[in-house]
Amino acid sequence: MTTEVGSESDVKKVPEVQQQTAPASAEPSQEESPSDPEAAASLEPSSPPADGGPKKEKGISRFLPPWLKRQKSQSQDKPGESSAPPKQESVEAVQEEQEEKHGAGAATASTEQTEEEKSIGSADTQPVREEKSEEKEVETKEEEQVIPHEASGLSALKLNKKMKMVVCHVTLLDGSQFSCEVEKRAKGQYLFFQVCEHLNLLEKDYFGLSFKDNAEQRCWLDPTKEIKRQIRNSQWQFAFSVKFYPLDPSQLTEDITRYLLCLQLRQDIASGRLPCSFVTHALLGSYTLQAELGDHDPEEHRLDYISDFQFAPNQTKELEEKVVELHKSHRGMTPAQSDAQFLENAKKLSMYGVDLHHAKDSEGVDIMLGVCANGLLIYKDRLRINRFAWPKILKISYKRSNFYIKIRPGETEQFESTVGFKLPNHRAAKRVWKVCVEHHTFFRLVSPEQPTKTKFLTLGSKFRYSGRTQAQTRQASSLIDRPAPYFQRTSSKRISRSLDGAPVVNVSDYSQAAGAGENGPALELNSDSKSQQVEVVEEPDADAATSISSETAFETDGAGAPERKSKLRVQGENIYVRHSNLMLEDLDKTQEDVLKHQASISELKRSFMEATPDPMPSQWDKRLTGSPATTLRLQAQGSLEEELTSLFLSKACFSGLAGSCSTAAAPAEASKVSAPPASAEVKPEVNGQPEVVEVVEETVVIEEVVKAKPKSPAPEVPATVETECAAEVKEERSLSSDSDSEEEAEYHAQPPTTTTHNNKKKQEPEEEQEAVLIQQAPPSGIESQPITEAAEPAPSAEEEKPAELPEEEVHADEPLATPDEAPNGHALQAKAPPTLRAAPTEEEEPHIVNGSASRVEAEHLPQVICCSEPPVVKTEMVTISDTFAAQKTEISTKEVPIVHTETKTITYEAAQLDGNGDGEPGVLMTAQTITSESLCTTTTTHITKTLKGGLSETRIEKRIVITGDSDIDHDQALAQAIKEAKEQHPDMSVTRVVVHKETELAEDED
């Protein structure tokens, strides 16, 4: 049970050694745990730990007694899981370092660089810092229990003094408590798997763990992230519940899964979250009785035998009588059959599986957003006023406390429209966004999106659903081949009785026998409790992913590999035709089903003649997923803070002409970096080209969209390309995507090429959205930028791209991102940021261009090339919160057309601007300003590439403006930005970080 933390303390003592022995272990791309859901299965001891793991151990092993080493290997899953976070912390530390140095003077850049590269490279030093912060946290958390590892004995205690275990309490669906010790830095999935194991549950993908955050909102625990980071200061108290309500529970493979779903639904019904009529309450209640008590026994079951059950939010005597009456009619039904009947009726309820969130429309009217398997539902009071099926939704995003969906244009409409909703706060907006992303992926996609391998610029949340999709889980379930597991239906009755002292089951002393006796007939004696082996069968992700097609029988016109191939190709051509067999309307609810349901209810009518259903308006509120009990805070945001961060990444490669580089770099900023001699990696030029010194500066600027408008002179627009830019967050791999700095995020609802269900709904247009896709073709790194730009209409740009590629091969090892996975960074609209010196300018004549440009670059001929791409004006109908769009009678008077302007300028200028070699031929400087804007964020990346004689320098300046509620953790945001910058350009270094903070009181929209 030795955990990594323990070993880290050793590292502390020998940081130097570690640094030098394992500098290579820091490959950023590897430290994030694979998003592949199966790979993540931490239960498998063999799951490969992140890269740093083994190396670390190697380094540390010298200091560990052999027996301890062995233990470690047994618990390797943990290190593997938690490897990502440490990286992040190290970045923080680096940031401090940098700030310091920055203060001290830019002249020290070269040393900084050295150090930084080291720190990037040496994962082993990270734990040390992490430890510090951990210590702090320990002090603040009362509920955490520091449990020295008993097994390690005294010496181990010493060694592992930093290892901390925390007891997690999980409320199970039957109301009982499950406690489990987890390592403090364990990820969500560790705990989740513990719970599933305890429950003997294999079809676990429908379930999840949730917790209450500080604001008492219920949040889902992300399995891929550390628990501690998610719950922050909240209790280590979780609830196990259904996350995705299967559309057709009869398709579940195991009864135990259905049973758990029943328990969840009973809870939903009793709490009022799932409203139903009197008749349905009675019917469902009767199935509950049959399942848990067996046949009605007039001797044993007096009228009051059910008074301990809760069938409805406000249970009346009358209801109980009906329930009993119906119970009698179910004689002979087995518990499993009763559960199945229960589910058949429950699944038809209109609010089944609908996750409700409070929101307001543009006019401030209170509405509810309901996320469900088929899409997004909009309710006003109890009425459905609109509905957006997944196929209709092109993009989901949030910005601050607003949540947006971009709607596919209808048959008659020309433009996409965006509908915005106001959530109570930023967190709520993010929460609904996440739920949408997850539901879309789970129910509509065949497999989760693959994480991008590289990122160029990323902003916002990189959150993605990484678990199995419904298609995958069905596939996996079909492989389950174990005898039906034994499980005990805990009588609701008993549970309610034992609420004061709910049974606490510990992992260690888990005994399957719980209450028995009482349940007599209801017990399912399905023999055997052997399930572990089966689990293995389920694990292989590969199987699940690949075999989907066979099971679900959808059109496989291009799943998996083929699809990717085409994407790549498309990328080259700058065209991405969106595949649109999205029509995934689920038809699980067939007419017959519904009618049957109706019939089944109507059968009961006679016995219910006198029943009076009581309307319970208040029930509605209870349905709120987020907050069963609490109301959302609808406060306006406090203050708007802006943080401006500039990161300078620079990388210098010299082959020999080191001396000259500094001059070549000409640009002012470049000079600071120019000193980088020895420490910089030496990169021999393959082409025999002169050495290239690359100084990369990144500036990420986030601005309001409004600001962009003035910048794009409409007349200049030659071609209107709908570019949607922005911070697209396609990766799941981000280390700390949970940070508050993600003020926004977008999610493109990519239609799967293969659909999970047969969709029959034909009304959805199937046209491809080329414009959007173009934008989605993200450059995966610097080298891919050219490609992205090529996508732009400007012919000149296109030609150059290919030429540029070879030169920018710094990142060559990074795979190209597929178009839809692109990080937002590929900014599509480049805007010349005023702050940058190199910034070329829209004024430069666009004439030179194409052919010549590319050739020039390839040949390194001295030429001055200036091409300025005309700004692209994007026009889009933005209907803000027009929830009534569907119902609009007059043709959208409310719809306010908003012109979205985006400009892109790509300029290649002569070096004279640098002050280096005035207009001298032979010097080519490439400046690219790339700006991506989303509704809320603007990222400006300025890349200056100088190629002169013996060296080329690329400088990327990133300006990041972080705007958000007062609860932003600026340090974290900064750390995140730096970390991302470094991840994106692993071979460059950050030379300067400028933090500029502005706080203004925002008269917020709320």
Added chain:
Amino acid sequence: MSGFGSFTHAVVRALPQSLAKEALRTGSLEVDLLKAQEEHDKYVSVLKHRLGLEVVELPADEALPDCVFVEDAAVVCGDTALITRPGAESRRKETEAMKAALTELGLSIVEMTDESATLDGGDVLFTGREFFVGLSMRTNQRGAEILADAFKDYAVSTVPVQDRLHLKSFCSMAGPGLIAIGASEAAQKALKIMQQMSDHNYDKLTLPDDLAANCVYMNLPSKGDSALRLLLQVFEKLKDHMLIPVSNQEKVKVDGALTCCSVLRI
């Protein structure tokens, strides 16, 4: 497919003399009371004899000229009857007799007591899977909310109705999962909205005349599929159905459609 449309009872109400002169109408046509009476008798007789429903006939009330259009006074689904609050002031009292009759039938009664709510049954389309409520001159949001409360099992979506009196002035269910819809712009617009709002897929049967889209579909064990249809338009796609033509010309003059004249219960 069983269940939908299998009615057992029907509630109708006799024509008052005052219908000819005082009944509310959107046009200004004269009503031939005699002819109207004839049509109504035929209608009731079809329900009673041809379809074998148990028909409850309420007496006319001269003070309520529109009382023959019982559909507006109540919405029945399953074992629950929602007694409405009709949008027209002059019709509010029509619900009293209806409530008594439905209580008599053993339905559990939900009343719309909210003073701000209005709802005409003619604006309520129950498809077997969900409700659509037309927001019209006679029905408002609040009324729809109360309906949603009364029938919690089902989704209730609202649909704006323009240029027509009621939602069912241009549509109705012509079979399980089959919506009969008029060809007019207003009707088509409403259909689009309904399709967008629904999780289900409906077939549609478009009829050139909006009024023809108002029919009564029944699926009776003894009779097979039946559809009461108006005038002579042929439901070509409904070959399986037994079509029972019923003339309703006179009542149409006072905006009465076929469905208006009965409240059916399963």
